Amino acid sequence: xxxxxxxxxxxxxxxxxxxxxxxxxxxxxxxxxxxxxxxxxxxxxxxxxxxxxxxxxxxxxxxxxxxxxxxxxxxxxxxxxxxxxxxxxxxxxxxxxxxxxxxxxxxxxxxxxxxxxxxxxxxxxxxxxxxxxxxxxxxxxxxxxxxxxxxxxxxxxxxxxxxxxxxxxxxxxxxxxxxxxxxxxxxx
Amino acid sequence: xxxxxxxxxxxxxxxxxxxxxxxxxxxxxxxxxxxxxxxxxxxxxxxxxxxxxxxxxxxxxxxxxxxxxxxxxxxxxxxxxxxxxxxxxxxxxxxxxxxxxxxxxxxxxxxxxxxxxxxxxxxxxxxxxxxxxxxxxxxxxxxxxxxxxxxxxxxxxxxxxxxxxxxxxxxxxxxxxxxxxxxxxxxx
Numbered sequence: 215x216x217x218x219x220x221x222x223x224x225x226x227x228x229x230x231x232x233x234x235x236x237x238x239x240x241x242x243x244x245x246x247x248x249x250x251x252x253x254x255x256x257x258x259x260x261x262x263x264x265x266x267x268x269x270x271x272x273x274x275x276x277x278x279x280x281x282x283x284x285x286x287x288x289x290x291x292x293x294x295x296x297x298x299x300x301x302x303x304x305x306x307x308x309x310x311x312x313x314x315x316x317x318x319x320x321x322x323x324x325x326x327x328x329x330x331x332x333x334x335x336x337x338x339x340x341x342x343x344x345x346x347x348x349x350x351x352x353x354x355x356x357x358x359x360x361x362x363x364x365x366x367x368x369x370x371x372x373x374x375x376x377x378x379x380x381x382x383x384x385x386x387x388x389x390x391x392x393x394x395x396x397x398x399x400x401x402x
Numbered sequence: 403x404x405x406x407x408x409x410x411x412x413x414x415x416x417x418x419x420x421x422x423x424x425x426x427x428x429x430x431x432x433x434x435x436x437x438x439x440x441x442x443x444x445x446x447x448x449x450x451x452x453x454x455x456x457x458x459x460x461x462x463x464x465x466x467x468x469x470x471x472x473x474x475x476x477x478x479x480x481x482x483x484x485x486x487x488x489x490x491x492x493x494x495x496x497x498x499x500x501x502x503x504x505x506x507x508x509x510x511x512x513x514x515x516x517x518x519x520x521x522x523x524x525x526x527x528x529x530x531x532x533x534x535x536x537x538x539x540x541x542x543x544x545x546x547x548x549x550x551x552x553x554x555x556x557x558x559x560x561x562x563x564x565x566x567x568x569x570x571x572x573x574x575x576x577x578x579x580x581x582x583x584x585x586x587x588x589x590x
Contacts, residue, residue, distance in 0.1 A: 275545045283541075296538035299531050304542060328524070335523035336516070342530035343487050349537050350484035353471075354492060357463045 267314025427511035455502025
């Protein structure tokens with residue numbers, strides 16, 4: 215849990231005591247490739263911090279087609295955060311794309327942090343703001359960039375993603391067909 | 403500023419003293435129809451709380467076409483929040499669609515709140531989380547609902563929007579052509 219600890223220390227003022235108590239409420243968990251960290255249409259009660267591995271967020275659209283909407287890798291938080299926050303189920307699921315090791319931050323641990331850590335709410339605010347910005351820029355890219363430019367950007371956002379993920383998932387994430395993606399790759 | 407005061411009181415524990423000091427740092431501003439609250443490619447230093455009126459968020463896409471990406475009305479906060487938070491300019495602008503009266507929450511006021519209000523960071527966290535959820539559900543709707551269903555939903559999200567906004571902006575918000583929108587309206 216060292217990296218998560220350093221990560222939190224870089225964001226807020228905290229003490230080792232406070233952090234150790236918080237992390238004592240968190241647990242480690244391993245997932246096999248293809249296993250689900252979080253299933254669709256349920257209310258998740260945790261946020262994951264990825265220590266090792268890679269996951270994707272997916273859902274089935276109105277036509278029953280599977281969409282890959284997001285990837286997350288080492289040292290990133292991932293959660294069906296809107297379902298976690300609103301306590302309302304939604305169709306998003308989270309699946310491991312490699313053997314994945316995570317720290318599980320349970321709702322209880324997170325709420326303990328808000329109520330007891332001196333800057334717990336500040337941490338929560340900065341994390342929510344960070345993901346809000348990520349979201350906004352992803353939408354902005356769809357308005358402003360061509361599929362080719364977005365493909366070229368994907369490596370910056372998710373290093374080595376091309377070597378780690380099937381092309382059909384990358385195409386789905388970019389909102390284009392696999393045929394369109396292979397045409398773009400030939401062009402480059 | 404009464405409604406904003408009640409609004410904040412309903413979200414966090416605070417005192418009249420704390421709130422009066424905070425609101426003392428805020429100011430009232432009026433905008434004419436078509437006037438810009440916030441211009442594209444600038445770094446905004448404020449969040450607006452709309453007391454009266456209606457605004458839209460807009461941008462020009464890569465082909466130079468104007469897109470309406472969001473609306474906000476009475477008793478809602480609106481800001482180019484990602485540019486405000488990241489202090490990086492982006493192409494979003496905010497324009498009044500009617501005579502609009504807002505409370506301006508300056509960066510200075512907001513930072514004062516984080517540093518001095520007992521639950522200032524909690525307020526910031528809950529607001530960022532709220533807008534995160536809104537964002538996520540808007541993206542989810544695009545995956546799960548047909549344009550017709552999204553059109554039928556728009557009144558729930560923005561009451562009376564159909565009477566207040568040109569149809570071409572509603573079509574743009576829904577991501578469909580004005581012709582497609584008028585076909586949907588004939589069907590209903």
